[in-house]
Amino acid sequence: MTVPFLDLKAQHAEVADEIAQSFARIMANTAFIMGPDCAEFEVEFARFCGVKHCVGVANGTDALEVMLLAAGVGPGHEVILPANTFIATAQAVHRAGARPVLVDVDETHALMDPAQTESRITSKTRALLPVHLYGQTAKMEQFQALAKKHGLLLFEDAAQAQGATRQGQGIGTFGVAAGTSFYPGKNLGCYGDGGAVLTNDPEVARKAGWIRNCGSDRKYNHPVMGFNSRLDTLQAAVLRAKLKRLNDWNEARRKAAARYQQLLVGLPQVKLPGTLEGNVHVWHLFIVRVANRDKVLARLGELGVGAGIHYPTPVHLHDSFKFLGHKRGDFPVSEQLAAEILSLPMFPHITAAQQEETVAALRKALE
Numbered sequence: 001m002t003v004p005f006l007d008l009k010a011q012h013a014e015v016a017d018e019i020a021q022s023f024a025r026i027m028a029n030t031a032f033i034m035g036p037d038c039a040e041f042e043v044e045f046a047r048f049c050g051v052k053h054c055v056g057v058a059n060g061t062d063a064l065e066v067m068l069l070a071a072g073v074g075p076g077h078e079v080i081l082p083a084n085t086f087i088a089t090a091q092a093v094h095r096a097g098a099r100p101v102l103v104d105v106d107e108t109h110a111l112m113d114p115a116q117t118e119s120r121i122t123s124k125t126r127a128l129l130p131v132h133l134y135g136q137t138a139k140m141e142q143f144q145a146l147a148k149k150h151g152l153l154l155f156e157d158a159a160q161a162q163g164a165t166r167q168g169q170g171i172g173t174f175g176v177a178a179g180t181s182f183y184p185g186k187n188l189g190c191y192g193d194g195g196a197v198l199t200n201d202p203e204v205a206r207k208a209g210w211i212r213n214c215g216s217d218r219k220y221n222h223p224v225m226g227f228n229s230r231l232d233t234l235q236a237a238v239l240r241a242k243l244k245r246l247n248d249w250n251e252a253r254r255k256a257a258a259r260y261q262q263l264l265v266g267l268p269q270v271k272l273p274g275t276l277e278g279n280v281h282v283w284h285l286f287i288v289r290v291a292n293r294d295k296v297l298a299r300l301g302e303l304g305v306g307a308g309i310h311y312p313t314p315v316h317l318h319d320s321f322k323f324l325g326h327k328r329g330d331f332p333v334s335e336q337l338a339a340e341i342l343s344l345p346m347f348p349h350i351t352a353a354q355q356e357e358t359v360a361a362l363r364k365a366l367e
Ligand SMILES: Cc1ncc(COP(=O)(O)O)c(C=O)c1O
Pocket: 059, 060, 061, 062, 085, 086, 088, 089, 131, 157, 159, 160, 180, 181, 182, 183, 193, 194, 195
């Protein structure tokens, strides 16, 4: 590949020394589980997001499940989420014991549609779970209004949006809680799996802290049901080093996105999703829409450009979610996007030359 889809090596080079020192310190102290770096990171990341509490967990899927459980969502409840998302959003709801209820996204932004959300609210609906997809915040003020009107809990899937804001507000501040993921390729990624729950609610934070640690409030005392989903100390140390650079890296992503937008002006066959007014986008992914996507993707690969699809199959068309009883055609925008979207290489250290090469290859692939 001349232009990889994701290159984390340059990112690692910036933090390598700091992380090596932290790892040496942790090895020497042998504080591998819930060591001081975990609590330090939680304080630092909460401050970064402008939220009162952060609870580190083992991955983003668990973060969503733990936040739902901590807020009392479970069997008998319905939780509304978009059909166009990574499967984990729906899986976390199912694992919490609730029923995922899907809605379509709007075509311009590919984000959960508030109008359709309202039409899916029933007497069983307990919560809304919009996803800040591709790096931009969902239409949270509209979901806040819906939650208030119908007496629902509002959550956020913020796996793809660390550092994103809407009207100046950061992730985790719009409703009860947000779950985020530190999978290595995320804007804030660690060196394995990791995740966190963000909340302003001290009770949700306290319960989430118990649930992720086998339901334990103190050693060998288990007031609530839980499981083992602790954030590793070594991962917390990686995240502490990377968090210091996250604003700069998100700014680099914004510059790269602006460069792509300029380079793509001459390619009318390529459609770009819009950025919602009031959003500071963090461009976790740079998505374009093209006809004959699979052919274009294969040709890009031949030309040495790594591209991806996020996501090729909407939630309702996976066998694992057949039990929801949907069929093709139920969420037409999500289905159309799944057929047309292509994610171009995007990472903070991508160079102008790599982006020019990507767009030149895309031009050829579209011929
Ligand atoms: C939107 C969304 N939700 C949830 C997740 C789950 O996170 P993880 O892979 O850390 O479990 C991811 C990332 O993979 C994601 O992109």
